[in-house]
Amino acid sequence: MSFFPTQADAKEGHRLLQARSLVRHFKVRAQRTLLGGSATLTAVNDVSFDIHAGQTLGLVGESGCGKSTTARLTLGLTPVTSGDILFDGMAVTGRRNAQWRELRRHMQMVYQDPLGVLDKRLPVLNQVLEPLDIFAAGDRRERREQACAMLSRVGLSQALWHRYPHELSGGQRQRVVLARALILRPRLLVCDEPISALDVSIQAQVINLLQDLQQEHRLGMLFISHDLKVVRQICDEVAVMYLGRIVEQGKPQDLFASPAHPYTQALVSAIPTVQRGRNHQRILLEGDPPNPINLPSGCAFHPRCPMATAACRELTPALQDLPGGRKVACLNSGTISLKS
Numbered sequence: 001m002s003f004f005p006t007q008a009d010a011k012e013g014h015r016l017l018q019a020r021s022l023v024r025h026f027k028v029r030a031q032r033t034l035l036g037g038s039a040t041l042t043a044v045n046d047v048s049f050d051i052h053a054g055q056t057l058g059l060v061g062e063s064g065c066g067k068s069t070t071a072r073l074t075l076g077l078t079p080v081t082s083g084d085i086l087f088d089g090m091a092v093t094g095r096r097n098a099q100w101r102e103l104r105r106h107m108q109m110v111y112q113d114p115l116g117v118l119d120k121r122l123p124v125l126n127q128v129l130e131p132l133d134i135f136a137a138g139d140r141r142e143r144r145e146q147a148c149a150m151l152s153r154v155g156l157s158q159a160l161w162h163r164y165p166h167e168l169s170g171g172q173r174q175r176v177v178l179a180r181a182l183i184l185r186p187r188l189l190v191c192d193e194p195i196s197a198l199d200v201s202i203q204a205q206v207i208n209l210l211q212d213l214q215q216e217h218r219l220g221m222l223f224i225s226h227d228l229k230v231v232r233q234i235c236d237e238v239a240v241m242y243l244g245r246i247v248e249q250g251k252p253q254d255l256f257a258s259p260a261h262p263y264t265q266a267l268v269s270a271i272p273t274v275q276r277g278r279n280h281q282r283i284l285l286e287g288d289p290p291n292p293i294n295l296p297s298g299c300a301f302h303p304r305c306p307m308a309t310a311a312c313r314e315l316t317p318a319l320q321d322l323p324g325g326r327k328v329a330c331l332n333s334g335t336i337s338l339k340s
């Protein structure tokens with residue numbers, strides 16, 4: 001029997017979360033002005049996506065492109081500058097009112113650094129009990145049974161339940177974080193680089209565990225990672241971000257086999273594979289990513305793009321549908337031919 005009760009509304013394909021035209025600006029201290037002053041940094045720029053029950057949307061892109069900010073906006077942990085987030089058709093606001101707390105129960109986050117999330121002064125079992133105590137789910141004995149069952153489910157042996165976080169390995173700590181995130185039986189899990197602090201063999205165990213739990217619970221997942229091989233393996237859909245915008249989105253098997261956007265082409269060319277052999281050319285992007293405080297005109301990728309034309313300096317391309325369910329934001333997308 002599954003640990004999780006089945007939920008009628010967790011049917012495969014049910015649209016759990018809709019993010020529409022999300023924008024997030026941050027006020028930052030302006031550089032190079034004697035008087036100080038402030039400038040506006042655009043971290044997330046007109047981002048829209050859906051997450052379905054039982055499915056995983058991957059979010060990839062280089063450091064600073066806005067992945068974590070998108071994750072935090074999705075859960076209402078950071079308020080949007082503009083745009084809408086609907087969970088089961090209900091607005092998720094940045095306001096910490098009773099409705100937000102109830103929604104948050106169904107939406108949990110797993111971060112990269114388990115030590116930063118866990119309470120150093122509490123043994124493992126108490127950390128997993130805590131969310132149940134806060135929501136006063138069942139009596140004390142039932143809550144304890146549930147916490148013990150969840151710790152077993154994530155593969156932590158009983159001998160470890162009374163240890164403190166610093167007495168565990170990185171992989172064991174990430175299992176505690178998963179148990180704590182899943183104990184309230186959320187329907188959406190946002191994973192922000194959940195495996196990047198773990199060594200390779202532990203990474204594989206945590207990924208398998210995540211996939212098993214997703215299968216059992218029909219969890220919708222937003223999965224952020226720099227590891228494109230893992231993203232290709234576990235995601236149903238992948239969105240590629242560049243400087244706050246989604247520049248390409250599609251099924252991983254299509255997107256990785258024939259990337260359409262020049263930025264995705266560079267990202268994919270950097271994935272090491274055995275099959276590619278010695279003649280494989282890695283596409284090296286020239287220059288640093290532009291400053292998000294002072295975005296380039298037109299397409300933000302044009303200063304580094306090998307295909308850029310004069311029009312790319314003027315016009316901002318919208319995300320457009322290509323055949324086969326792919327979306328791409330590139331003015332040259334008309335000239336792109338996708339391998340079938």
Ligand SMILES: Nc1ncnc2c1ncn2[C@@H]1O[C@H](COP(=O)(O)OP(=O)(O)OP(=O)(O)O)[C@@H](O)[C@H]1O
Pocket residue numbers: 026027028041042043061062063064065066067068069070292
């Ligand atoms: N609270 C904040 N105040 C000011 N700027 C911020 C804040 N949070 C994020 N930023 C800026 O927003 C941009 C996007 O940051 P974000 O953390 O979302 O990137 P990321 O894609 O998660 O990067 P990484 O892969 O390194 O984790 C960056 O330029 C970052 O410096």
Ligand SMILES: [Mg+2]
Pocket residue numbers: 067068069192
């Ligand atoms: Mg991040």
